[in-house]
Amino acid sequence: xxxxxxxxxxxxxxxxxxxxxxxxxxxxxxxxxxxxxxxxxxxxxxxxxxxxxxxxxxxxxxxxxxxxxxxxxxxxxxxxxxxxxxxxxxxxxxxxxxxxxxxxxxxxxx
Amino acid sequence: xxxxxxxxxxxxxxxxxxxxxxxxxxxxxxxxxxxxxxxxxxxxxxxxxxxxxxxxxxxxxxxxxxxxxxxxxxxxxxxxxxxxxxxxxxxxxxxxxxxxxxxxxxxxxxxxxxxx
Numbered sequence: 517x518x519x520x521x522x523x524x525x526x527x528x529x530x531x532x533x534x535x536x537x538x539x540x541x542x543x544x545x546x547x548x549x550x551x552x553x554x555x556x557x558x559x560x561x562x563x564x565x566x567x568x569x570x571x572x573x574x575x576x577x578x579x580x581x582x583x584x585x586x587x588x589x590x591x592x593x594x595x596x597x598x599x600x601x602x603x604x605x606x607x608x609x610x611x612x613x614x615x616x617x618x619x620x621x622x623x624x625x626x
Numbered sequence: 627x628x629x630x631x632x633x634x635x636x637x638x639x640x641x642x643x644x645x646x647x648x649x650x651x652x653x654x655x656x657x658x659x660x661x662x663x664x665x666x667x668x669x670x671x672x673x674x675x676x677x678x679x680x681x682x683x684x685x686x687x688x689x690x691x692x693x694x695x696x697x698x699x700x701x702x703x704x705x706x707x708x709x710x711x712x713x714x715x716x717x718x719x720x721x722x723x724x725x726x727x728x729x730x731x732x733x734x735x736x737x738x739x740x741x742x
Contacts, residue, residue: 520668547728557714558735564728602668606728613684614731616661616668 519543522603522617529624535590537620539603542584546608550577550588553600553619562588562601593624628653632717632734638742639704639711647702647737649717656722658700659731662686663714672715675700676722704739714738 520541529535539548550562563570563577565586570577574593579586590597603617630651639645649658657676661669671684675694689708694700700719704711715738718731 518668549730551733556735557716557738559716559718559733561730561732564730566728604669613671614659614669616670618666618668 518618519615520603520605520617522601522620524620525618526621527623529593529622531594531624531626533593533624535593535597535622535624537588537601537603537622539586539588539617540584541586541603541605541615543605543615544608545584545605547606548579548586549604549606549614550586551602551604553602555599559602590622595624595626598623630717630719630732630734632715632737634737635735637737637739639739640742642706644703644705645739647704647715647717647739649700649702649734651698651700651717651719651732653719653732654697654721655719655732656697657720658694659718659720660684660690660692660700660702661716661718663716663736669716672702711739712741 523538547566549564552560565579574591576589600619600621602619604614607613633648659674660672663669670686672690673692675681681692681694691703714736716736717734720731721729
């Protein structure tokens with residue numbers, strides 16, 4: 517079993533839909549990172565959080581430390597949101613190691 | 627603009643040949659990382675470095691080597707000992723701060739390596 521599990525693996529949505537991607541982890545962490553990987557392969561950091569909730573534009577990330585679970589929400593989805601979304605955790609205690617999920621491939625249809 | 631530059635974007639290697647992937651950052655970050663990405667798998671750590679002239683093996687270091695002679699540069703050499711080098715390679719960097727919130731990693735655009 518992977519230490520970081522994402523669901524779903526693949527997701528197709530219609531433009532305008534509300535989207536949720538889930539991440540569960542089984543290790544102690546100091547922070548959780550949501551990343552977006554575009555078709556060309558480059559990766560962009562979306563959020564890094566260790567508690568609570570963060571919002572940036574149409575993106576919202578939440579984390580529940582007790583349940584070892586995080587969600588990434590996209591409101592009013594758009595075709596340009598089509599990408600692979602990756603959850604990564606920074607393991608704790610103190611290493612500089614990140615453990616990555618396998619990603620959720622999102623396709624938003626116009 | 628500050629960022630991480632990886633080159634080349636595509637690289638082809640013949641059997642038995644060593645190749646070096648370049649990673650340069652102008653973010654003044656202390657730590658740099660090399661990851662390998664294969665289809666259906668999460669990124670796996672090859673090597674990382676927290677300061678100049680020091681680096682540590684990650685989970686899959688066999689068949690790879692690195693150097694960190696300058697803060698801004700962290701090249702990765704894929705040696706002939708790496709039996710399955712075809713993959714997508716990503717470089718990342720992060721500042722190391724003694725206090726304040728943990729800083730996220732910044733990633734390059736990657737290099738896709740293929741065997742001829």
